[in-house]
Amino acid sequence: QVQLVQSGAEVKKAGASVKVSCKASGYTFTSYGISWVRQAPGQGLEWMGWISAYNGNTIYAQKLQGRVTMTTDTSTTTAYMEVRSLRSDDTAVYYCARGTTVHHWFDPWGQGTLVTVSS
Amino acid sequence: QSVLTQPPSASGTPGQRVTISCSGSSSNIGNNYVYWYQQLPGTAPKLLIYRNNQRPSGVPDRFSGSKSGTSASLAISGLRSEDEADYYCAAWDDILSGWVFGGGTKVTVL
Numbered sequence: 001q002v003q004l005v006q007s008g009a010e011v012k013k014a015g016a017s018v019k020v021s022c023k024a025s026g027y028t029f030t031s032y033g034i035s036w037v038r039q040a041p042g043q044g045l046e047w048m049g050w051i052s053a054y055n056g057n058t059i060y061a062q063k064l065q066g067r068v069t070m071t072t073d074t075s076t077t078t079a080y081m082e083v084r085s086l087r088s089d090d091t092a093v094y095y096c097a098r099g100t101t102v103h104h105w106f107d108p109w110g111q112g113t114l115v116t117v118s119s
Numbered sequence: 120q121s122v123l124t125q126p127p128s129a130s131g132t133p134g135q136r137v138t139i140s141c142s143g144s145s146s147n148i149g150n151n152y153v154y155w156y157q158q159l160p161g162t163a164p165k166l167l168i169y170r171n172n173q174r175p176s177g178v179p180d181r182f183s184g185s186k187s188g189t190s191a192s193l194a195i196s197g198l199r200s201e202d203e204a205d206y207y208c209a210a211w212d213d214i215l216s217g218w219v220f221g222g223g224t225k226v227t228v229l
Contacts, residue, residue, distance in 0.1 A: 035218070037164075044121055045156075045164065045207055047218035061217045095163055103211050105154045107166040107175065 002026040004034075004096050004110035011116045012086050019082040020113045022096035029077040030054045035099045035106055036070065036081045038092040048094075050102040051079060059102045086117045122147065123208050125221035131198045132229045139224045141191045141208035147219055151211045153191040155184055158205040158223075167206070168193065200228050 007021040022034060036048040049060035051070040058070050069082045079096055094113045097106035124142040131137040141153065155168035166175055168184035171191065181197045191210075195202055208221040 037218075044222045045209070045220040047220070049217075059216070062215060103151075105166055105169045105209075106156070106164075107169075109163040109165065112163050 006110040006113045009114040017084045022079040024077045034079040037095045040092040121222040122219035123221035125224045130227040136196045139193045146214040147210040147212040149189040154209045156207045
C-alpha cells in the first residue's frame with residue numbers, strides 16, 4: 001500500500017535549521033511529487049510547497065521563499081524538507097503528502113513530524 | 120487569518136445531517152476545485168472529497184461535497200460518533216500561486 005513515513009520529532013534552538021525526511025513506498029516514486037504542509041499547535045493547515053520527484057522542480061509558498069528547501073533522493077525514495085533560521089512560530093507538526101502535480105490533491109499523508117523551536 | 124472561511128464548530132446528534140460551509144473568492148474556489156480533508160484527533164489529515172464532489176474509495180457515501188460560485192460545502196448525513204473530527208476545505212489560489220486552506224471546523228457529535 002502507498003505509505004509515507006516521516007522522521008522523528010526534533011527540538012531546535014531559534015536560528016538553527018531542521019531537516020525532515022519522508023520515506024515513500026508502495027508506488028513509483030518518480031511518477032509523483034510531494035507537498036509539505038505544516039500545522040502549528042491548535043491551529044489550521046498551511047501549505048509550504050511542492051517538489052517533483054521526477055525532475056526536482058520546486059514551487060514554494062511565497063511566505064517561506066528563501067527559508068525553505070525541498071529535495072528528493074530517488075535512490076532511497078525519500079523526500080526532504082529543510083527550514084533555516086528557525087523562529088518560535090515555526091513550531092508545528094510538519095506533514096508530507098503525495099501529489100501528482102502541484103495542483104493535485106494531497107493523498108496520502110505522512111504521520112507528521114513535530115518540530116519544536118525553543119529560544 | 121485563513122484565506123478560506125469556515126465556521127469554527129458544528130454539531131449534531133447521531134443520525135442528523137450536518138453541513139459545513141467554506142467561503143473563498145474568485146481566485147481560489149471560484150476558479151478551481153475544492154477539496155475536503157478530515158483530521159481525526161491526534162492523527163494526520165485524510166482526503167475526504169476531491170474535485171468538489173468526488174469521494175475516494177473507502178469514504179462512506181454519507182459524506183458529500185458541493186460547490187457554487189465562490190463557496191463550497193461539505194455535508195455529513197447520518198452523523199456517527201466516529202465522525203467527530205476537524206474538517207478542512209482547500210483550494211488552489213491563482214493569485215498566491217499556492218494552496219490555501221480554511222481554518223477548520225470541529226464537528227462534535229452530541
